[in-house]
Amino acid sequence: MEAENNIYTVSVYTENNIGLLNRISAIFQRRHINIESINSSVSEIEGVSKFTIVVNISEEQMKKIIGQIEKQVEVIKAYFHTDEDTIYQESCIFKMKSDLLFEERQIQNIIKESNARIVTVNRDFFVIEKSGRKEEIELLYRELSAFGIMQFTRSGRIAVTKDEMKISTILEAFQA
């Protein structure tokens, strides 16, 4: 019997060292697991990096992978959460022809209704930015694609958890 898969958001707090991304992604690769999205940034603690990784796997697989991630020397702590336990966003930008903005009145309505915003406009093109959930971004993409999109990029998921992370306490414990 195949265990049921779920979307999990993995948060990994690490030292900021060269090669850690490779070390962490290799844990997924070795188990033939596709990473849906991955984001690396600074965290709330100075000098500590945070990876936010989205995967679609079973809970049992997820727990074992968290163990393998935490085993890495430079990983401070790793967590996994379901969508219900996190507040998460993605961001995207569209580049489109400037003519459309004046010729296709509907575009302005789409931008307004989707809570997107125009970042810049020049003679040749304009750029729309939108943050939200994946579905909202996909809807906007579908609506705009009818007019022709010159370029499109979507970011990986970023998330914060409803629960406290207590990384500072963990770090203090390490140093004790």
Added chain:
Amino acid sequence: MDTKTIKKETNTTQTTERISGSEAIIKCLLAEGVDTLYGYPGGAIMPVYDELYKYQDKIHHVLTRHEQGATHSAQGYARISGKVGVAIATSGPGATNLITGIADAQIDSTPMVCITGQVASHLLGSDAFQETDIVGISTPVTKWNCQITKASDIPEVIAKAFYIAKSGRPGPVLIDITKDAQFEEFDFNYEKCKGVRSYIPIPKLNHNQVEAAAKLINSVKKPMIVWGQGVALGQAEAEFKAVVEKAGIPSAWTILGAGAIPTSHPLNIGMVGMHGNYAPNVLTNECDLLIAIGMRFDDRVTGNLATYAKQAKVIHFEIDPAEIDKNVKTDVAVLGDAKQSLAALLPLLEEKTHPEWHQKFKDLYAIEYEKVIKNDIHPTKEGLTMGEVLQEINSQTKGDAAIVTDVGQHQMIACRYANFNKTRSNITSGGLGTMGFGLPAAIGAKMAAPEREVISISGDGGYQMTIQELGTIFQQKVPVKIVVLNNEFLGMVRQWQQLFFDKRYASTEMTNPDFVAIAKGYFIEAEKVTKREDLKDAVAKMINTDGPYFLEVCVEKEDNVFPMIPTGASVSDVRLE
């Protein structure tokens, strides 16, 4: 950069001195107590070799004949002594040749530090001569790795490397050092690493878990222990023996656990796993409590997990939290190092003997003896068996030798029939199953423990994978005893072909060279035995020879190793024929 240097100079204390990166590397190794390193020179590591030349009275560099040999020698050194093994190589092919040994050390938790030279930092990524991304390549098979491009990083990184390799669950660390960092001068000062803030080598022992484990052990009727290398790695042999004896629990070992209590101990019930003993395999599926200590439920140990010890409660004593519930669900997990955990457990245990339960092991042993062991060690057929050779070596060394094996049939036979009186006496490639491990590992083992008899036992296949290390043995005058059990086949693969592939012997038959002539070519005394009546004297001559010695024993071509648990079968379906 210049300003930084100037600032440092004004802060110079008596403990700093201005030296090159390469000299710093040697000084770091000396500070870590390294007396021997195994390696092979080349362009990108030449500055370090130049320093090794200057420091040759303080640190012994062993020139192996291939970098793979250097890693296996370092592993053998580490496995017999518990100290960190050190291997050194140049960039590119020198570095990639280390990978098999590093992967082997990773899966078998062997403390090892590998140092590789790298092209100069301004050439990184330019596809320079002998440039390879060894940090990228080694990432999945190292406990930790790091590239150094500045000499001033050398002391801290090497200190960290030794600390990480040795502490907690040990493992291999690779440090890649660019050539310019080796040349660069800086103010050297060495401090040993005492901790890394993101790394907990030993989880804190939870006494509630120890109490829960003790309660369970005291309440059951048919407990069984399976111990692994964690007992020896944690130097917990004495604590382990005390626990086993007080609670009267039949105890079996994984291949890497061998010898933590002597083979002859009445509570030692033999090896578990694919070619393990009959009783512990069968009774794994009958015990009411399975106590795993410092082992990781490898698939070669468990067979089919769906039918593995399902009737039993499971306690897992383990240092690595990632191993808990990885393959087998536990009822009680005791995280910590074996020495501490078992010492805490001992006073909570009730004294027991479980005589009826013990009798079951004895009864099944009698069946195994009749069907397998008797024919292996006292054969009546004409050809020599691997079992009788092992029996002969074992009786002449009185079970005190360190047996270093390669991988395959001879390895299983050695584990089954060698007596291990002492801990750290079974040096073999367990997890990775690296053919070619044995001969170079025996070199390292003998150099780390010159007082011990070290016998390398290989098959004719694996022996030829690293046969060039005879050159190292000759040049270094390492008095290892080398036994090749020659059946002119890749025996284990042939056995599988016979049992599972209708005897289609695809590429397993070997046409072998004159092994005695090859050994003699390296000026190593050698003999070949083909008849039973010559075996005893040949083994005696080997053991009584002071220097290195090579003994080829021609054994039955198509013998099989039994008992055997076919892949995917249950441990209780272990076959005796």
